[in-house]
Amino acid sequence: MSLTSDRAGAATPFAPPETGAVVVYRGATLFDGTGSPPRPGTSIVVDGSVIRAVVDDTDPAAVVEGAEVVDLTGQFVTPGLVDAHQHLATPPDRPAAEAVLRRLVHSGVTSVRDMADDLRQIGDLARAARVGEIPAPDIHYAALMAGPGFFDDPRTHQVSQGAVAGEVPWMQAVTDASDLPLAVALARGTSAAAIKVYADLDASLVAAITAEAHRQGVPVWAHAAVFPASPGDVVAAGVDSVSHVTLVAHEAATGPLTSYKDKPPVDHASLVTGEDERLEKLFARMREQGVVLDATAGLYTSHEFATDDPEAAERAARNTELAIALTRQAHRAGVELATGTDYETPPEEPFPALYEELAFLVRRCGLPAADVLRSATLVGARSAGAGHLTGSVEPGKLADLAVFARDPLADIDHLRTITLTVKRGRRFPRAAHTTDRPGENR
Template sequence: MERTDAAGKSAWCGAILALIVAWGAPARAAEYLELTDLRLIDGTGAGERRVARLIARDGVIVAIDAQGAVPVPEADARWTRIGLDGAWVTPGLIETHAHVARFPDTRNEAQRLLQQAARGGVTGVRDLGGDARALADIARSLQAREWIGPHLSYSAMFGGPALFESGPTAALAPGHAPGAAPWSRKIEAGTDLSEAVAQAQGSGADNIKVYGDLSPAQARGLIEQARRRGLRSTAHATVFPTRPSELVEAGIGTLSHSPYLVWEAVDTVPADFKMRTQGPWKRVPPDHPRLLALYRRMAERGVFLDSTLYVYRSMKRYSAQIRADWADEAFAWGAKATAIARREGVRVTAGTDWFEPDYGETLPHTHDELALLVEFSGFTPMQALLAGTRDGAAALGLQDATGTVEVGKSADLMVLDADPLADIRNTRKLRMTVRGGQVLLPQVPQR
């Protein structure tokens, strides 16, 4: 049966383009990477094991000791062997909450941040609010192997009229009226949600972000339209006036910002999304019965929690305008809520909402998010590492490609000079990153 829908046409066009490119391109010699003498923490939850050799062919792991088959290289193949002398190898980190494509100089700055991230151990990034024109071009250039960067997922953002009255959201789409771009869309009473999500998909986004100032019916409609089109969905944990449980029942994939879960326990959620900075953190305990029921339902439905502890912990340091105690209250409450949610079976991911390094630093703050999960949310180092690798990949829909070190998956690795299971801060002792079989050395900090 001939497919005539938009998704079918897109698939046919992509297949034809791939054939044309493959037909016209010269054959490329196979590239092998062999790592020897390593301590492997594979990201499946299994403990560390000693591995004599790990081999990747054209960026895909083909053998880990007796697992898989040691290949016989082609005559013209390029083979690189690196002895690690007992270094620790883990999956690369997955940053699940970033903003890399923002005006001005959007395209170049986004590429710089992503290259820096890859050299800093991050091999997957989800952008949750950026200029899709720049992100689409970056995704194309990554697929064409023009440069080495992380796996990239990016989102179209939806919100009510009040959301687009602020400067930051307008800056997501220079040249468009606020809320008028396909990837930064204002939703009003008469908006055709099917058309809005179709246009978002046309921008290349593989995820929708439900932000604020949306009714339960509007949020539910957007999430359903995304599901029908094969897109993933993310939302602020409260969308105002839509509460967390309404998002969970609507089929959301990820809830972001654990402090905003607090609104589940109030009788009436305010309609104004600006109220997110005025949460009732002092009077609502994170183990409130309504919240316990929410965590359990999130676990049942496979909803991820993108807790973003780092941004609350550091907010005062980054913004001279923020002097109130709300960020500290939000952090303390959110850290406890994250601990309880994990205990109830919710899969937590390592999103920061501010992953780019500080001036003079080179490692993304994704490393800091892992440390906060251990120090303030009671995660073991293994649990934090799984949040930053396996579970992050699953949240992005990349679980079959990356997130664990297994035969058949992309060779996306961190090579560390110290044991992260002894101290999660040892993820910062990065010797090298491997992204798709390509070795990247860390940047030298500028002082």
């Protein structure tokens, strides 16, 4: 058998265009994600998959001989959106995952952070998205580490089918006796963008995993409380991001933290004031260290927690109240927020959960729309370790853009006027999207 082959392999109809294919997106009002005010009458010059220039429409650099011109007069452009907390393969279901990804990329989402799943499937989805076999955002994913007690969770078996949960490179049980350099190397071998520190680990182990991961150049994404490691322990370990603002509340737990399955009550009355000093100190340290908070603030208002059980409904309402208070407090303290969801809207819905999270942050948490859009773009990209590649509309970065007929800064629901996504220079018109099939890419 020959070691070489001229077979083309699978078709890549959604591949990024080649360098030299120049497109000028002209006439839009641009929110570039850097913190600068919106710029009307802006031209974005894209060469292949990369932004070459961002200039005023009247600038000579906006005129490129032979370039295709896309007129966006009257429309609004933001960087491609980022969902910083997705689970695409728990359990693995390739058609369902591809449908979610297809809807995301036709809704302006150009990157997602997958927070640990069956990486055998996620790795292939990430590859297929990157080379253009499927219409999808780029996928940045984590391998998971937790204490042995976590691995009787049925989800760990769903993502380790055919193997032993806790004994696979993408989902490892870690103890004081573990060979951490080897464990991190195994996680790296899955092509994971990060290690997710999940549950049932004490402060010293969280710190040791984080130190070894950073030594090997791997970011660490952690649950905000790891049990028995507290939020303060997790931040002190030097992790890069923490997930779930309601877990931050365990910095003010009324009892000792023992295990993920045995969470003690929190001081709800103190925390919903948004002025608890214990959290104020924690948020100050997060700001100083640049730890990103993936708040998943609207999770408990989602259909996932809709119930006719009064007791469960009351728990969800209290968690929502807590999420609002703590997200506001974190924002006031200057903590960088990423917009993760940790759920998806039902398949028949036209738009993804990310739109609901952004609306929750604006309407329920009272955050300025400009701050929320920055969270959903540049901060989200940074949370995924991709801030050098995407998240803002600047020369040298990937051509990841979302185009809206109406200004989402004026009304966050204007996200639903999405007309076009550009991901790595490849256009995904909203009109090409249906829930049944990908449609034709232009």
